[in-house]
Amino acid sequence: DVKVTQSSRYLVKRTGEKVFLECVQDMDHENMFWYRQDPGLGLRLIYFSYDVKMKEKGDIPEGYSVSREKKERFSLILESASTNQTSMYLCASSFLDRGNSPLHFGNGTRLTVT
Amino acid sequence: QKEVEQNSGPLSVPEGAIASLNCTYSDRGSQSFFWYRQYSGKSPELIMSIYSNGDKEDGRFTAQLNKASQYVSLLIRDSQPSDSATYLCAVRGWTGNQFYFGTGTSLTVIP
Numbered sequence: 001d002v003k004v005t006q007s008s009r010y011l012v013k014r015t016g017e018k019v020f021l022e023c024v025q026d027m028d029h030e031n032m033f034w035y036r037q038d039p040g041l042g043l044r045l046i047y048f049s050y051d052v053k054m055k056e057k058g059d060i061p062e063g064y065s066v067s068r069e070k071k072e073r074f075s076l077i078l079e080s081a082s083t084n085q086t087s088m089y090l091c092a093s094s095f096l097d098r099g100n101s102p103l104h105f106g107n108g109t110r111l112t113v114t
Numbered sequence: 115q116k117e118v119e120q121n122s123g124p125l126s127v128p129e130g131a132i133a134s135l136n137c138t139y140s141d142r143g144s145q146s147f148f149w150y151r152q153y154s155g156k157s158p159e160l161i162m163s164i165y166s167n168g169d170k171e172d173g174r175f176t177a178q179l180n181k182a183s184q185y186v187s188l189l190i191r192d193s194q195p196s197d198s199a200t201y202l203c204a205v206r207g208w209t210g211n212q213f214y215f216g217t218g219t220s221l222t223v224i225p
Contacts, residue, residue: 094213101146102146
């Protein structure tokens, strides 16, 4: 079974803090993704990566950065957390070249910024 | 125009009935289509994938794909209260690097 592991299930941070969300997958997937999910807005793509040290902006990259130093690990960084970044964050991964490969999600991190 | 659109619901069906969930997509080059189920407070889990026109059945679930109409559907037969969740339609873009999601349809199965 594919396993995508997010380091924290719940996080509470203060405004202005630098926040790191970590994600590790064990299936040798090339693609890794970070989404946020808010009621009524659905899943919104923040960043994705198709290779080590490669990153592509998604729909809402402002206020976020990412790091992919190893194939299995993809980190999301909130440089200076703000209350409007309170959300559920979902990491996901997939194969790159296998067009039929689905997206596999981690358990999610519910981040609250106060 | 959104890449993927779903009837947002909420959809309520009695236990034992058939629930029908619908999805349309805009990218004619899309090749892979997925249905995810998401319980409240949990992450999405894959329940069906379909790549060819026609029907694909897996237990109580049937996915239907019509590429000419750019339409994907999910039928849940003999609906159970445990099927109550939000169902997300996802389409893999032709480049293979991106997945596009609908906003989800909330389903409630009434005992």
